[in-house]
Amino acid sequence: MKPPVDYIFPPAAVGEVPYWRLVLRGCSQLCFQSNELTGLFFLAAVFIASPISAAYLLVAGAIAPAGRMLFGEPKNIVASGLPCLNPGLTALALPAFFQTGWTNAGMWGVLIVSVVVTVLVVSLLLMVLPFPILTLPFLIVFWALFALAPHFDVLQPIASDHAHVTAFHPFIAVLHSLGQALFVTSIWSGTLFLAGVTLSNWRHGLIALIGAVIGTLVSYYYRDVDAESVNLGLYGFNGVVTAVAVFVFCGGQLRLAILGALIATILTPAIAGVGVQTLSAPLVLTTWLMLALGWLGDHWFDIKPAPEMRGPPAPAQKQPGE
Secondary structure, eight states: OOOOOEEEEEOOOTSSSSSSHHHHHHHHGGGGGGOOOHHHHHHHHHHHHHHHHHHHHHHHHHHHHHHHTTOOOOOHHHHGGGGGGGHHHHHHHHHHHHHHOTTTTHHHHHHHHHHHHHHHHHHHHHHHHHHTTTTTHHHHHHHHHHHHGOOOTTBBBBOOOOOOOOOOOOHHHHHHHHHTTTTOHHHHEEEEEEEEHHHHHHHHHHHHHHHHHHHHHHHHHOOOOOOOHHHHHTHHHHHHHHHHHHHTTTTHHHHHHHHHHHHHHHHHHHTTTSSOTTTTHHHHHHHHHHHHHHHHHTTTTTOOOGGSSSEEEEEEEEOOOO
């Protein structure tokens, strides 16, 4: 049976994928997929909540593959859409944290410069780090933007206007956590995000949902944050993306994905307490931790069971004629 994407987008060989399809694959990489149909669902999810965010994402998706091609990125990597992961996150985070507008020429300039700088940072980190960089380039660029904001009038942070509420709405919080993986807050956005991931890989869709549930319940259990922040998915989205990332990068282990979602959610308020925007830092730190533990397990703790623990030897096979 053909995957759903093949009914709409005919399979194309590496190096022959039309550029517009690279843009869609790049959008899908926001949750570590490589699927044009998923990219369409993600774009729709963003558009419903914030049309200008969708436009920003399309700009990043158009710039990123060309930038990576200039740096000699292998064709198979470009064809996967992976070059758009960090630039796409940078593009989506701008309208989520700063005042933007269709006629705000300054912020359109910030968008283009930020996306180009993110592509450069990706190239640099790929040369110096021997392990997956994940969303580290996005974090570096966006933390720099926050540091520069007081010195540039064009960067006007959005004031938080969360109402103080005490009622916890778990169903809404789970859907918002899914939407927050794209830096938007909408029940429909979360639903479209989940549908997009599931159409690409049903296991990843289930893991994303599990991560949203874990992130929501754990953050509410700790009670270190207000209920409204939990309801908005601000503390659950790292559970979503970390669960999928750990599953993808750590050998497809469900138990590790669940553990990753737990750790990432616990790290969220801890990182916020340091005084920086949390963003996807829990995703990066947790996935690196899982990879490091896997390396230690393979190299230091791969102990073979003692002979007496292996059970009786298998009976010898009779040879023909015996």
